[in-house]
Amino acid sequence: xxNPTSISVAKRQAxxxxxxxxxxxxxxxxxxxxxxxxxxxxxxxxxVIFLFPFYxxxxxxxxxxxxxxxxxxxxxxxxxxxxxYKAVLWRPTFPRYxxxxxxxxxxxxxxxxxxxxxxxFAIEKFPSxxxxxxxxxxxxxxxxxxxxxxxxxxxxxxxxxxxxxxxMRNTYWGMxxxxxxxxxxxxxxxxxxxxxxxxxxxxxxIDGASTLGIYRIVILPLVSTKLAxxxxxxxxxxxxxxxxxxxxxxxxxxYPITAGLLEYTxxxxxxxHLYIAAATIALAPIVLIYFILQRFIIQGIATTGLxx
Amino acid sequence: xxxxxxxPKDKTILIVLLLTTLxxxxxxxxxxxxxxxxxxxxxxxxxxxxxxxxxxxxxLLNDDIFFKSIRNSFVYALMVVPATLVVGLLLAILLxxxxxxxxxxxxxxxxxxxxxxxxxxxAIVWRYMYRPSDIGLFNSILRxxxxxPLMWLRxxxxxxxxLAIMGVWKGAGYYMLIYLAGLQAIPREYYxxxxxxxxxxxxxxxHVTLPLLTPTTVFLVTTGTMGALMxxxxxxxxxxxxxxxxxxxxxxxxxxxIMLYIFNTAFSYFHYGYASAIAVVTFxxxxxxxLIQFRLLRTTFEY
Numbered sequence: 001x002x003n004p005t006s007i008s009v010a011k012r013q014a015x016x017x018x019x020x021x022x023x024x025x026x027x028x029x030x031x032x033x034x035x036x037x038x039x040x041x042x043x044x045x046x047x048v049i050f051l052f053p054f055y056x057x058x059x060x061x062x063x064x065x066x067x068x069x070x071x072x073x074x075x076x077x078x079x080x081x082x083x084x085y086k087a088v089l090w091r092p093t094f095p096r097y098x099x100x101x102x103x104x105x106x107x108x109x110x111x112x113x114x115x116x117x118x119x120x121f122a123i124e125k126f127p128s129x130x131x132x133x134x135x136x137x138x139x140x141x142x143x144x145x146x147x148x149x150x151x152x153x154x155x156x157x158x159x160x161x162x163x164x165x166x167x168m169r170n171t172y173w174g175m176x177x178x179x180x181x182x183x184x185x186x187x188x189x190x191x192x193x194x195x196x197x198x199x200x201x202x203x204x205x206i207d208g209a210s211t212l213g214i215y216r217i218v219i220l221p222l223v224s225t226k227l228a229x230x231x232x233x234x235x236x237x238x239x240x241x242x243x244x245x246x247x248x249x250x251x252x253x254x255y256p257i258t259a260g261l262l263e264y265t266x267x268x269x270x271x272x273h274l275y276i277a278a279a280t281i282a283l284a285p286i287v288l289i290y291f292i293l294q295r296f297i298i299q300g301i302a303t304t305g306l307x308x
Numbered sequence: 309x310x311x312x313x314x315x316p317k318d319k320t321i322l323i324v325l326l327l328t329t330l331x332x333x334x335x336x337x338x339x340x341x342x343x344x345x346x347x348x349x350x351x352x353x354x355x356x357x358x359x360x361x362x363x364x365x366x367x368l369l370n371d372d373i374f375f376k377s378i379r380n381s382f383v384y385a386l387m388v389v390p391a392t393l394v395v396g397l398l399l400a401i402l403l404x405x406x407x408x409x410x411x412x413x414x415x416x417x418x419x420x421x422x423x424x425x426x427x428x429x430x431a432i433v434w435r436y437m438y439r440p441s442d443i444g445l446f447n448s449i450l451r452x453x454x455x456x457p458l459m460w461l462r463x464x465x466x467x468x469x470x471l472a473i474m475g476v477w478k479g480a481g482y483y484m485l486i487y488l489a490g491l492q493a494i495p496r497e498y499y500x501x502x503x504x505x506x507x508x509x510x511x512x513x514x515h516v517t518l519p520l521l522t523p524t525t526v527f528l529v530t531t532g533t534m535g536a537l538m539x540x541x542x543x544x545x546x547x548x549x550x551x552x553x554x555x556x557x558x559x560x561x562x563x564x565x566i567m568l569y570i571f572n573t574a575f576s577y578f579h580y581g582y583a584s585a586i587a588v589v590t591f592x593x594x595x596x597x598x599l600i601q602f603r604l605l606r607t608t609f610e611y
Contacts, residue, residue, distance in 0.1 A: 050418035072448035
C-alpha cells in the first residue's frame with residue numbers, strides 16, 4: 001500500500017508543476033497576444049490613415065453644398081445628394097475625358113503586350129549577338145527618365161506632321177507613339193520567356209508551325225500570367241499619365257481624365273463638389289481593376305521591383 | 309551550345325528585331341540624343357532654328373528660378389524619400405508578422421491602393437483637405453490638438469511640405485511591397501542563429517534584417533530619389549491656381565520643381581532649346597547622384 005502522504009506530495013508536486021507550466025504557457029500566450037495586439041493596433045491605425053482620403057472623397061461627393069462649406073467640416077455626411085454626380089455627368093466633356101482615358105490606356109496596353117512579348121520571345125528564344133546588343137541598349141534607356149526627353153518627342157510629332165502630313169497632335173496615335181515599344185515590358189517578357197522550355201518550341205517546329213504560329217499557339221498561353229501582370233501595371237500607369245497627354249493634346253476634347261479633372265481647377269477654386277464627384281468617378285475603374293487583378297499587380301511589381 | 313551568330317537565322321525574328329531597332333532609333337534613342345543637341349539651339353519659331361553655342365547654359369547660371377527649382381526638387385526628395393522608407397519598412401515588418409496570407413493581403417491593401425490610384429484624382433482630394441483656415445480637414449484635425457490653423461498650400465513656408473506629406477502617403481505602399489519581398493527572401497536560419505546568440509528583437513532587426521535588406525534599400529533610395537526629383541503631376545495639380553496665381557509652382561515659386569520648370573519653359577514659353585539645356589543639366593545631376601548614392605549606401609552597409 002502506498003503512503004497517503006507521499007501521494008499527496010507527488011500530487012502537490014504534479015500540481016505545482018502543472019501550475020507552473022500553465023503560468024509559463026499563459027505568460028507566453030499573453031506575450032504573443034500583447035505583441036499581436038500591438039501589431040494589429042498599429043496596422044489598423046495605419047490602414048485608417050491610408051484609407052481616410054478615400055473615405056473623405058466618397059463622403060464629400062454626396063454631401064450637399066451647404067454641408068461642404070460648413071466650418072468645421074463634418075466627419076460623416078449629414079445630408080445625401082447625388083446632384084454633384086449628375087452635374088458632372090451632364091457636362092458633355094466629362095464622359096469624353098473618361099472615354100479618352102480608357103482608349104489611351106487600353107490601346108497602349110494592348111500594343112505594349114503584343115510588342116513586348118514578341119520582342120522578348122525573339123531575343124530570348126533566338127539568341128544572337130545582335131539581339132543581345134539590342135536588348136542592352138533598350139535596357140539602358142530605362143535609366144533615362146522619360147520626362148527629360150519630352151521636348152524632342154514633341155518636336156518629332158511636329159516633324160511627322162510637317163513631312164508626312166499625318167496629324168499627330170490631338171490624336172490617340174500621337175499619344176501612343178512613345179509607348180509602342182516599352183523597355184519595361186520587353187524586360188519583363190524576356191524574363192518570362194526564360195521559363196518556357198525550348199523543347200516545346202522544337203516540337204512545334206517539327207510539327208510544321210511557323211515562327212509566328214509558335215509565338216501565338218505555344219508561347220502566349222504559357223506566359224499568360226506574366227502578360228496579365230504586365231497588362232494591369234501598364235493600364236494603371238497609362239491611365240495615370242498627365243505630362244505626355246497634355247503635351248500632345250491642346251484641345252479639350254482629346255484630354256484624358258487626368259487632364260480633364262484639371263478643367264475644374266480655375267484661378268478661384270470654388271466648385272469643390274464637382275471636382276470631388278469627378279475624382280470619385282475617375283478613381284472607380286482603378287479601384288475596380290485593383291480588386292479584380294490584385295494578385296497580378298502585386299506579383300508584377302514584386303517580382304520585377306521596377307516601376308515606370 | 310552552338311556559337312552565336314550575329315543575326316538570327318529566322319527571317320521573321322530578324323524582321324522583328326530590325327523593326328524594334330527602327331522604332332527606338334527614330335523615337336526613343338533619337339529623342340534622348342537630340343536633347344543634348346537642342347541644348348545648343350534656339351527656336352525663334354517652330355521652323356526657324358539656329359545654333360547659339362553655350363548661350364543656353366550661360367543663361368542657366370544667372371537664372372534664379374532654375375536654381376530655385378533645383379533646390380525645391382532636392383528639398384522635396386530629402387523629405388519624401390527617407391520618410392517613405394521608414395513608413396514602408398514599418399508596414400512591411402508589421403505585415404511580415406502576420407502568418408495568415410488572406411489577413412496579410414487585407415492589411416496591405418490600403419497602402420497599396422493609395423499607391424496605384426491616379427495621382428491627379430487623389431491630389432485633388434488632398435488639395436481639398438489642405439484648404440486653409442478652419443474650413444479644411446487638416447486644420448480641423450490640428451484644432452483638436454489645439455494647433456493651427458496652417459495655410460498649407462497657400463503659404464510658401466508649408467507648400468512643399470504639404471506636397472511631401474502627400475508624397476509619403478502615395479509612395480509608402482510601393483516601398484512596403486518591395487520591402488516585403490526583401491524580408492521574405494531572408495532565410496529563417498539567420499534569425500534562429502541570432503536568437504541562439506541571445507539577440508533581442510531590436511538587435512535582430514539592427515544586425516540581421518537591416519543589413520540583409522541593403523540591396524532593397526539601395527534600390528528604393530536610388531529609384532525613389534530619381535522619382536522625387538522628376539515629380540511633376542503632383543505639383544501641377546496641387547498648385548495650379550493656388551494662392552491666386554494662374555501658374556503652378558506657387559506661391560512665390562516655393563513649389564516650382566525641375567520638371568515643372570522644364571514644362572513651363574518648353575510648352576508655355578516655347579523655349580525648346582533652353583528647356584533642353586535644363587534637361588541636360590538635370591540628367592547630369594541625376595547620374596551623379598545615382599552613382600554617389602550607390603557607392604555610399606553599398607559601403608556604409610557592407611557587412
